[in-house]
Amino acid sequence: MLLAIDVGNTQTNIGMFRDADLLESWRVATDRDATADKLATVLAGLLSLRDLRLRDVDAAIVASVVPQLGHEYELVSERYFEGALAVVGPLLKIGMPIRMDNPHEVGADRIVNAVAAYERCGGACISVDFGTTINYDVVSPGGDYLGGVIAPGVEISIEALSQRAARLFKVDLEAPNATIGKNTEAAIQAGVIYGFAGQVDAIVGRLRAALGEEATTIATGGLAEPIVPFCEQIDEVDDRLTLTGLRLIWERNRGTSGSMG
Numbered sequence: 001m002l003l004a005i006d007v008g009n010t011q012t013n014i015g016m017f018r019d020a021d022l023l024e025s026w027r028v029a030t031d032r033d034a035t036a037d038k039l040a041t042v043l044a045g046l047l048s049l050r051d052l053r054l055r056d057v058d059a060a061i062v063a064s065v066v067p068q069l070g071h072e073y074e075l076v077s078e079r080y081f082e083g084a085l086a087v088v089g090p091l092l093k094i095g096m097p098i099r100m101d102n103p104h105e106v107g108a109d110r111i112v113n114a115v116a117a118y119e120r121c122g123g124a125c126i127s128v129d130f131g132t133t134i135n136y137d138v139v140s141p142g143g144d145y146l147g148g149v150i151a152p153g154v155e156i157s158i159e160a161l162s163q164r165a166a167r168l169f170k171v172d173l174e175a176p177n178a179t180i181g182k183n184t185e186a187a188i189q190a191g192v193i194y195g196f197a198g199q200v201d202a203i204v205g206r207l208r209a210a211l212g213e214e215a216t217t218i219a220t221g222g223l224a225e226p227i228v229p230f231c232e233q234i235d236e237v238d239d240r241l242t243l244t245g246l247r248l249i250w251e252r253n254r255g256t257s258g259s260m261g
Contacts, residue, residue, distance in 0.1 A: 003043070003057050004246035005073065006109060007064035009132040010155065011222050014046060015243035022240055022247075024050055027222060032066055036075035043076070054080045061250040063088040063108035063242070086253055088112060088246070095252050098145045106145070109242060110137045114145045116245030117218050120238070124213040126204060127241060128234065130221035132156065134200070138207055138215070146211075149203055154196055154223050161188070173226050197230035204233035 006013040008030055015025040026046050031038070044054050060081055064070040070087050077085030086092060088108040096115055100106055113127040118139045126148075129135040133156070136149040154173060174189060181187030200219075208215050219234045220241035228234050238244075 001052075001056055001058050002247060002250060003060040004243045004250070005060060005062045005064075006112070006242045006246065007062060007066055007069050007073070008109065009065055011131070013222075013242060014043070015240070015246070016047070016050070016052075017243075017247050020247070022243060025240065025243060030066065030069070032069065034069065034072060036072045036079065039069075039072055040076050040080050057081055057084075059084040059086075059250065061086045061088065061246045063112050063246060065107050065109055086250055088249060092249060092253050094249055096139070096143055096145050099140075100145070100147055107135070110135050110148065111145065112242050112245035112249065113137055113220065114139050114245075115248055116238075116241045117216075118143050119244070119248055120218065120241075121216040124211060124215040126207055126215050126217045128200060128204065128217060128219045128221075128224075129242070130154065130219065130223040130227060134196075134221075136203055136207060138211060140211070141213055149207070151199065151203070154192060154227065157196075158188075158192060173223065175226060175230070193226060193230055196227050200227065200231045201233045208233075 002017040004015040004017060010030055011027050012030045013027050016023045028042060040054065047053060060077060062070060062073045062085065073085065074087060090104055094111055094115055098106060113129055114137045117125040117127040124141040125139050127137045131153055133153045134151045138146045138148050140146055175193050176186040176189040179190060181190045204217050216235050217233055218236045218238050218241060219228050220238050224237060228237055
């Protein structure tokens, strides 16, 4: 059994695979100060929901945008998984050339999404990940990672609005009943939902024009659900995209040390 763990700034997405089958997945809040023992306790609690224990895990792979947690997961591996854990980084083979000025500065989650999107599409593609930030990552028809766009995420914008405007407040991320808001809450919801949908369509349109190719666009991430129904440039939604990418990278590195790229 393989545990795939995507550590984001806000949420951690955890998947349990048997071969290529995703048996279960969970989203939990990311605790930046968590120790290895606390992380192991959380994992053990989730596995117990399937009547499993940590010792039933054969291997694990982690992609983390929080550096200190990457280290803590390595300690989890040493103590509980007999070292059978891979951390997405320069020492792993991903099977995708990275055409960036500095390949090592690209976030692990962005590379993982690109790998999964290309495997799914088999051609030019764009992944749009709705998380703390909204990441747009572009892969060429031949499977090269070309780069992308990073924009502030939905929750960041809502929090900034409530903090900077004394008479405004945080709202639930839900679609308004009408385009023209009849109260403050509905007006904010309309601005957030329609505003971010418009951003996605504009950026994806420009990326497709820059690529000069038909590119399948796949949305993923915990905050995709309320925004995507109002987007015209999104072709597919795959909430499991990042976990699938982690599994693919783990499979490409079984028995090898490899290097990224």
